[in-house]
Amino acid sequence: MTGPARILLADDHALVRRGVRLILDSEPDLTVVAEAGDGAEAIALARAEQPDLAILDIAMPRLTGLQAARELSRIMPGLRILILTMYDNEQFFFEALRAGANGYVLKSVADRDLVEACRAAMRDEPFLYPGAITALIRDYLDRAARGQDQPARAITEREEEVLKLIAEGHSAKEIARLLFISVKTVDRHRANLLQKLGLRDRLELTRYAIRAGLIEP
Amino acid sequence: MTGPARILLADDHALVRRGVRLILDSEPDLTVVAEAGDGAEAIALARAEQPDLAILDIAMPRLTGLQAARELSRIMPGLRILILTMYDNEQFFFEALRAGANGYVLKSVADRDLVEACRAAMRDEPFLYPGAITALIRDYLDRAARGQDQPARAITEREEEVLKLIAEGHSAKEIARLLFISVKTVDRHRANLLQKLGLRDRLELTRYAIRAGLIEP
DNA sequence: CCGCCCATGGGTGCCGGCACCCATTTCCGG
DNA sequence: CCGGAAATGGGTGCCGGCACCCATGGGCGG
Numbered sequence: 001m002t003g004p005a006r007i008l009l010a011d012d013h014a015l016v017r018r019g020v021r022l023i024l025d026s027e028p029d030l031t032v033v034a035e036a037g038d039g040a041e042a043i044a045l046a047r048a049e050q051p052d053l054a055i056l057d058i059a060m061p062r063l064t065g066l067q068a069a070r071e072l073s074r075i076m077p078g079l080r081i082l083i084l085t086m087y088d089n090e091q092f093f094f095e096a097l098r099a100g101a102n103g104y105v106l107k108s109v110a111d112r113d114l115v116e117a118c119r120a121a122m123r124d125e126p127f128l129y130p131g132a133i134t135a136l137i138r139d140y141l142d143r144a145a146r147g148q149d150q151p152a153r154a155i156t157e158r159e160e161e162v163l164k165l166i167a168e169g170h171s172a173k174e175i176a177r178l179l180f181i182s183v184k185t186v187d188r189h190r191a192n193l194l195q196k197l198g199l200r201d202r203l204e205l206t207r208y209a210i211r212a213g214l215i216e217p
Numbered sequence: 218m219t220g221p222a223r224i225l226l227a228d229d230h231a232l233v234r235r236g237v238r239l240i241l242d243s244e245p246d247l248t249v250v251a252e253a254g255d256g257a258e259a260i261a262l263a264r265a266e267q268p269d270l271a272i273l274d275i276a277m278p279r280l281t282g283l284q285a286a287r288e289l290s291r292i293m294p295g296l297r298i299l300i301l302t303m304y305d306n307e308q309f310f311f312e313a314l315r316a317g318a319n320g321y322v323l324k325s326v327a328d329r330d331l332v333e334a335c336r337a338a339m340r341d342e343p344f345l346y347p348g349a350i351t352a353l354i355r356d357y358l359d360r361a362a363r364g365q366d367q368p369a370r371a372i373t374e375r376e377e378e379v380l381k382l383i384a385e386g387h388s389a390k391e392i393a394r395l396l397f398i399s400v401k402t403v404d405r406h407r408a409n410l411l412q413k414l415g416l417r418d419r420l421e422l423t424r425y426a427i428r429a430g431l432i433e434p
Numbered sequence: 435c436c437g438c439c440c441a442t443g444g445g446t447g448c449c450g451g452c453a454c455c456c457a458t459t460t461c462c463g464g
Numbered sequence: 465c466c467g468g469a470a471a472t473g474g475g476t477g478c479c480g481g482c483a484c485c486c487a488t489g490g491g492c493g494g
Contacts, residue, residue, distance in 0.1 A: 013303065013324040015331060019236010086230065087434070107230040114232060158441070169420050171480070184443050191482070192440095202481070203386050206420055210427060210434040217304070217424040217434070373470065388450070401473050408452070409470095419451070 004031040005122045008049060010042035010065065011057040011084070012213075020055070023111045030118055039063025043071055046079065053121055058085040058092060059213025066092065066099050066212070073100030080121040084114075087211050088129075091197070103127035155196055160214070162189040166202050167209035221248040222339045225266060227259035227282065228274040228301070229430075237272070240328045247335055256280025260288055263296065270338055275302040275309060276430025283309065283316050283429070290317025297338040301331075304428050305346075308414070315371075320344035372413055377431070379406040383419050384426035 007024060009032050011017045017035045024030045034049045036042035040062040046054055054072060056065035063071070069081050082103040083096040096104050102121040105114055106129055113129070120127035155163065165175045172186040179186070190202070199205055209215045224241060226249050228234045238249045251266045253259035257279040263271055271289060273282035280288070286298050299320040300313040313321050319338040322331055323346055330346075337344035372380065382392045389403040396403070407419070416422055426432045 014327050015240075015301075015324045016233055016236060018328040019233060019238075019240060021236075022239040023232075023236060107232045110231050111235040156440070169417070169424075173480085181441085182443050184445090185441070187482075188442075194482080200386070200482095203420055203423055206423055207386075207427070207434040210424070217427040375471070390450085398471085399473050401475090402471070404452075405472075408454095411452080417452095 004029050005053055005118065006031060006033045006049070006051045007118065008032075008034045008036065008042060008046055008051040008054040010036040010039065010055065010060060010068065012037050012060045016057075020114070023114065024118065027115055027118075029122075030115065037061075039065060039068035042068050043075075046072055046076060050076075051079070053080045053082065053118060055082045055084050055118070057213075058083060058087070058096075059211070061213070064213040066095050069096065069099040069101055080124070082117055082121055082127070089211060091208075092211065093128075105129065155193060159189050159193050159196075162186060163193055163205060163209055164214050166190060166193075167206040167215045169206075221246050222270055222335065223248060223250045223266070223268045224335065225249075225251045225253065225259060225263055225268040225271040227253040227256065227272065227277065227285065229254050229277045233274075237331070240331065241335065244332055244335075246339075247332065254278075256282060256285035259285050260292075263289055263293060267293075268296070270297045270299065270335060272299045272301050272335070274430075275300060275304075275313075276428070278430070281430045283312050286313065286316035286318055297341070299334055299338055299344070306428060308425075309428065310345075312371075322346065372410060376406050376410050376413075379403060380410055380422060380426055381431050383407060383410075384423040384432045386423075 004027075007030060009017055009020060009024075011020070014037070017037075021032045021035065024032050033051055034045040036045050038061045039056070042054065042056060042060075042065075043063070054069075056068055058065040060068075065083055065085070069083065072079055072081060081099075081101045082105060083092075083099075083101045084105050084107060085092060086107050088106055088108075093104050102124070103117045103126060105117045105127070109129065117127040161179070162175060165178065170178070172183050172190070175186045176183040190205075193205060194200065197205070197208060199208060206215075210217050221244075224247060226234055226237060226241070228237070231254070234252045234254075238252065241247045241249050250268055251262040253262050255278045256273070259271065259273060259277075259282075260280070271286075273285055275282040277285075282300055282302070286300065289296055289298060298316075298318045299322060300309075300316075300318045301322050301324060302309060303324050305323055305325075310321050319341070320334045320343060322334045322344070326346065334344040378396070379392060382395065387395070389400050389407070392403045393400040407422075410422060411417065414422070414425060416425060423432075427434050
């Protein structure tokens with residue numbers, strides 16, 4: 001035994017951080033050693049503190065929890081990552097897995113489940129809430145049945161830039177002016193986003209961007 | 218002195234409730250006597266427990282925190298109400314005042330501020346974060362300068378029904394079919410919503426509905 | 435080196451959002 | 465009892481979202 005697990009906690013609401021910290025610090029085998037208010041701060045603090053486990057909210061300013069998870073699992077392969085989110089959403093659940101997360105926990109769960117998720121992550125076991133496991137199995141069976149998979153290419157930087165502007169309510173004309181490109185190119189990016197994310201219109205893109213923490217509602 | 222202030226805590230995330238409860242219960246003059254996961258449950262528990270103070274998150278299922286606040290201040294005039302929200306948004310701030318709230322606290326604040334807001338409410342003093350005070354003063358001066366005020370009629374039940382459906386991504390045609398009314402009437406309700414809320418299009422209506430907790434993103 | 439993805443841009447056409455005009459019925463409160 | 469608000473519905477017209485078609489140039493990896 002080498003002392004309690006050292007945890008980095010990232011959430012954009014100080015009140016939530018404080019509460020979660022109280023929950024975790026009351027466990028003898030868990031201790032929060034750093035708190036970050038956004039994804040970029042989380043990466044900087046992870047570098048400085050070298051924690052054993054990072055708990056990342058998805059919806060955060062600057063870098064979202066998923067973006068931070070991708071970067072962290074790249075630069076610190078030994079770090080365990082728990083994704084903590086408000087939304088029971090398959091899209092993000094699968095993105096979290098691809099981003100290298102060891103666990104996926106909803107904010108609607110009880111405090112015991114969060115503690116257990118931390119312990120599971122420290123044992124390098126995955127922790128998923130029941131609905132996520134169901135989704136995972138169903139997806140696995142789907143892929144096995146269809147016999148093929150396209151890994152659903154991630155959206156590009158340019159597309160994310162356009163996505164943010166769409167979700168903020170800008171028209172294609174406005175976005176074209178802001179990015180110094182043609183309206184038709186904005187149309188093209190929007191169409192690609194809709195196709196890649198499996199959504200229908202800019203309203204659904206907006207909801208996606210809000211869930212992802214790319215914009216504030 | 219009659220013992221600690223008895224608090225009802227309403228938030229749809231169990232983890233957040235647990236954390237806030239730990240913060241409040243560690244103060245000798247504050248004690249959480251009931252937790253609710255939605256607005257309707259908050260009203261039922263307030264009737265049963267007769268707390269001194271209700272802390273209501275805005276974004277909750279069934280009844281939002283603002284709707285619950287309106288009902289609670291009607292049926293239990295002595296109850297103090299604190300609105301707790303993720304969003305620094307003037308619209309909701311003014312609605313909270315009209316709904317009878319004694320205070321308005323952001324989730325991004327530190328735990329000390331929440332405790333102080335509770336104590337201020339118990340002394341029947343208002344508690345507003347600095348940005349809200351600025352908005353309040355500016356609005357007051359605006360009204361004084363223009364010499365008149367229209368109290369900005371609240372949206373009606375029917376309008377809220379349409380608002381939810383719009384925010385869920387339904388077209389006017391679909392909404393008309395769902396509510397057994399004409400497309401033109403849906404257009405009319407949408408136009409009234411846009412005008413009353415000072416918004417521009419259905420995308421902004423969607424963001425409003427999400428902030429208000431009327432729908433999940 | 436060839437193919438794929440990315441970013442760029444153009445044309446056409448349908449449909450729906452939204453603005454502005456109009457009217458009727460019901461209901462409630464001063 | 466009268467005025468106003470809520471809910472209903474209709475017509476017209478512009479513009480933008482979105483789908484489908486098309487092409488080109490640069491970069492990167494098999």
